[in-house]
Amino acid sequence: MENQQLRQQLQTTGNFAQPDYEAARDRALNKLKVGKQSTAGKAIDAFINELKHGL
Numbered sequence: 001m002e003n004q005q006l007r008q009q010l011q012t013t014g015n016f017a018q019p020d021y022e023a024a025r026d027r028a029l030n031k032l033k034v035g036k037q038s039t040a041g042k043a044i045d046a047f048i049n050e051l052k053h054g055l
Contacts (some may be wrong), residue, residue: 004028021048 025036025044035038 021051 001038029041032040
């Protein structure tokens, strides 16, 4: 369901739109039932930083 929503959002905003990484992080951490200060949260934040600086 979420993937379908993301695909639809990309189609309506165009391929040049930057995804909302923080929202995706929050959804993932919520599903894992861990917070931003956990090891998983810190790893995801580091990954998001790499994505943002690599683009």
